[in-house]
Amino acid sequence: MAKIKLSDIDTNAPKKLDKDTTKAETKRLLEELDELQNLLYAQHKWSLLVVLQGMDASGKDGVVRNVLGQMNPLGVKVQPFKAPTEEELDHDFLWRIHQHTPRKGMIQVFNRSHYEDVLVQRVHKWIDEKTVYKRMDAINDFEKLLTEHNDTHILKFYLHVSEDEQTKRLEERTQDPRKMWKYNANDIKEAKLWKEYRKAYEDVFEHCDYVPWHIVPADHNWYKEHIIAKTVRDTLKDLKMKYPEIKDK
């Protein structure tokens, strides 16, 4: 696989695309998604794992709220992964992740994920390079396990924002009373490691490819939400699911 260069990929919506038309189309997709999720739940064969990754303020929460959170919460769970607890650190890095993989019929969303263990820990040099590559191999094995042994379909999204857009959004958090709760002085420090993070992400795209990545231009929320709604819709539709019939009439 040729190495992906994030700097070669546009973070903007395509210029020719009309915002209002696209938003209307997304709305229609969400209705379709609601029905597909019901079918997934009813058939109880497949499951879907959606992994959301991206820099701070890349809009992961917005995807949860405006796209994935629009379906029936009976069949959709969201798990955020923050700094690991003491008990979690006493196990392999996939231990806490595996516990939250979806049951048959369910959609599970990871807001951040096992990928943090080859991103934040690498950028801060808390682990050596040999460990990074061993972990990336282990991640491939893990995603293979879920795919082959539980009919779990995995979708991995990288929300691709520009450095300028991120700076703007982080500043908003210091001004807008509705956003201040998200402010974390540490995010400013992390943003300074922009280049290192990008490099680490590029390596992840190249090596953790048992399941391919979707790189989503994310400077415009309406476009990002459209792409994700469309990708999830296409994925579920491709499963060609059917409602089960009554067995013992």
Next chain:
Amino acid sequence: MAKIKLSDIDTNAPKKLDKDTTKAETKRLLEELDELQNLLYAQHKWSLLVVLQGMDASGKDGVVRNVLGQMNPLGVKVQPFKAPTEEELDHDFLWRIHQHTPRKGMIQVFNRSHYEDVLVQRVHKWIDEKTVYKRMDAINDFEKLLTEHNDTHILKFYLHVSEDEQTKRLEERTQDPRKMWKYNANDIKEAKLWKEYRKAYEDVFEHCDYVPWHIVPADHNWYKEHIIAKTVRDTLKDLKMKYPEIKDK
């Protein structure tokens, strides 16, 4: 790896070995084990996972009671694996197993394990042969994950009893009031699949070899317990553990 034939391996203790001398030696080993377990707990770096497999009545409970259960229960946990629950069946076969892998400093004992998923399910043809081999690959990946990413040392024991000895022990369960609670009519049916189980075990020894197997002659409990005590002692001793010193005197 040359294929192991269980029929070529004696289920008896070596003839020249004296029972009383061996039992005295096991007692000494258990004292040493108690100290080594304390060191493992104190150092909080390594962990030990002991997997016990074997036919019904091969003496797994006895190993837990008389060997592994002789150490401080603060640092030793035992997890039996029975038929999976509905929730467990809705996940990949390693999901319920992973949850019980040991924390740093701990000894975890599995009474039966993930190997049941390539033994009982295969013998009864509940899964096809392709799935069996995929599962065995996944087991190797899983044991590699624990070994490489959490300093977990894995010891796998197959308790090797003869068909005659098993029949004798299953009959005892119908006679001895202290053993009747273990009686299960299903065990008699399973025992009739002796050849199929042996074949499935031989395949497991050959394919699931990321961590090697210990085949323990188990017709004599005193010998079986001695071998296991000695193997665990040797394993813990080889870790060359040290008590941590006080950092900030």
